[in-house]
Amino acid sequence: MSSSDMPDLPAPLTNLKIQYTKIFINNEWHDSVSGKKFPVLNPATEEIICHVEEGDKEDVDKAVKAARQAFQIGSPWRTMDASERGRLLYKLADLIERDRLLLAAGFPPGVVNIVPGYGPTAGAAISSHMDIDKVAFTGSTEGIHVAFKAQIPHLPTSPVHLDQGMLLPDPNSSIIALEFPVGHAYLEDRACPELWKHSSPQTSRANSSQCTPCGILNKRVNSAVEFAHLGVFYHQGQCCIAASRLFVEESIYDEFVRRSVERAKKYVLGNPMTPGINQGPQIDKEQYDKILDLIESGKKEGAKLECGGGPWGNKGYFIQPTVFSNVTDDMRIAKEEIFGPVQQILKFKSLDDVIKRANNTHYGLAAGIFTKDLDKAITVSSALQAGTVWVNCYLMSSAQCPFGGFKMSGNGRELGEYGLHEYTEVKTVTIKISQKNS
Structure with a gap:
């Protein structure tokens, strides 16, 4: 996309x-x-x-x-x-x-x-x-x-x-894109998803000295970057399934960061009532101040600020599209839901390890997987503790599909037949009849 x-x-x-x-x-x-x-x-x-x-x-x-x-x-x-x-x-x-x-x-x-x-x-x-x-x-x-x-x-x-849409103190959302010619990537959401990239052993060895994949890989990496970008910067990051964390496999980390920063810098900020504007303001002063405080914590705790990192303009609650690299799991920006236009990019080495890191949370709203390998898609989607898992897409919904979270990301479901169950109660009526005819 x-x-x-x-x-x-x-x-x-x-x-x-x-x-x-x-x-x-x-x-x-x-x-x-x-x-x-x-x-x-x-x-x-x-x-x-x-x-x-x-x-x-x-x-x-x-x-x-x-x-x-x-x-x-x-x-x-x-x-x-x-x-x-x-x-x-x-x-x-x-x-x-x-x-x-x-x-x-x-x-x-x-x-x-x-x-x-x-x-x-x-x-x-x-x-x-x-x-x-x-x-x-x-x-x-x-x-x-x-x-x-x-x-x-x-x-x-x-x-x-x-329902979904809680402010979460621990990570629980992610996107996984699997089976690029050099590997896999993943994004799941708890209320702030993450994108992971994991190379297969064969392609990792073949591309271990390359920074920029080419051909099909180049197209798939760009697709993953775009989904991750839209996942976090959509609606200024004010979305219960905002993809604010991005896990990238170590061997292609630098290239993925470069492309993510390049994409974020293309955003046009301003009054959303003006045509051509990509990003508007945060909802209010309280949320604006919270986001800026978390950005400052990222700087102080050692994350590398790649772009953005502060207010924008002289009026309104605008924040620059912000990207951090070299983020670790113990940093506030990796643990707390920012609910703003801030993307955290973390490294990982093994798929098993990153799945554990994604599930190591009290929350679990949604997830996305990008892969050509159906076995991996099924394996990873089964392992993720999330109420919604998208495969080769993200932020897609329909009235037929139940939506809600695992653990503290919600109790109950919206949409679909399960959504109707939330508004009904079962009643048993037993009637004695005078004569049994069949």
């Missing part, structure tokens, strides 16, 4: 009027009970876009009461045909893609409620509420702890579905 293979995106809409900033309950817009609002900033300019009503426990209570009423036996929603419910859900999805107009979808009051707010207040109120039957959560590990702590007194009243 290359940048030229990516589909053209429509031009972004500018100067949009902010229409809705209130809490949505029972098909009506409400001010927050407390009267509080919070600002929404444009991270590219640091300017305030608008102020949104800040929901808290009292607002959550109002939303839950409305939802309970909407889901009572005999209510319009409960008596509606399943096909009609499906039509409304599809209509809602279309409207959200278009302009987020909920009221136009035609849902009965109370079926859809939106309470914007913060985790310690609105989030904690949702997690601990006795009248909420199901909680689906996507967020940081810290947020997971808050949700679990709030849920413990009420389990199993409201099962918590912990």
Whole structure:
């Protein structure tokens, strides 16, 4: 995959009027009970876009009461045909893609409620509420702890579905590209994947003195570099499956680093509303500062800064595309999820060793393998403790494929039939009949 293979995106809409900033309950817009609002900033300019009503426990209570009423036996929603419910859900999805107009979808009051707010207040109120039957959560590990702590007194009243997308303190994601003419490479994701390259004994000996493979190898290495690059720099690295770590086999390490740095330097930074921009800002000042702190830790702990390594521009939360080489497993940048445009490139010698290093974590969200050898693809994908493993591709998804993580990278699955199971409960009904006919 290359940048030229990516589909053209429509031009972004500018100067949009902010229409809705209130809490949505029972098909009506409400001010927050407390009267509080919070600002929404444009991270590219640091300017305030608008102020949104800040929901808290009292607002959550109002939303839950409305939802309970909407889901009572005999209510319009409960008596509606399943096909009609499906039509409304599809209509809602279309409207959200278009302009987020909920009221136009035609849902009965109370079926859809939106309470914007913060985790310690609105989030904690949702997690601990006795009248909420199901909680689906996507967020940081810290947020997971808050949700679990709030849920413990009420389990199993409201099962918590912990989705992917946590901030991870240990590596667990990787990409493996196997069976280039000089070998293999791998990338798996825990929330920050890694790319490994491992040469077969025959080709390693044949190319031990070469820095730059050629022919098919050259094409496959470039493909691996491109996948690794897109895996980490996509959306400024703000992605639960961001490939921030890259493991490269020792004999081709220098060449792989060179190509990765060359690719990173091609990025164009700026306001994402401007056509031709590849990388926008980080989401907020807190994340911006965290990323810069981790970059500084990499410099201090001995990693080699190949490019980037600091802020970009005079305004906005922009960070230069950054690549580190000579990274070791004990460094913070190799252990903590950066969630930013920072790529770590590590060396390895044996495939068995690097698989152990990838699995030596409390997390396991996704992985990718690049190889022409089906046996190796099956062997490595079986060995990786990850909820999703891509072979010869990365960041691909469909509605039919369950998505979720192993270990602390999630509890439950989204999408596919397994995703539906998360929202159902099994019931057994036994009926005594007056006469057995067959």
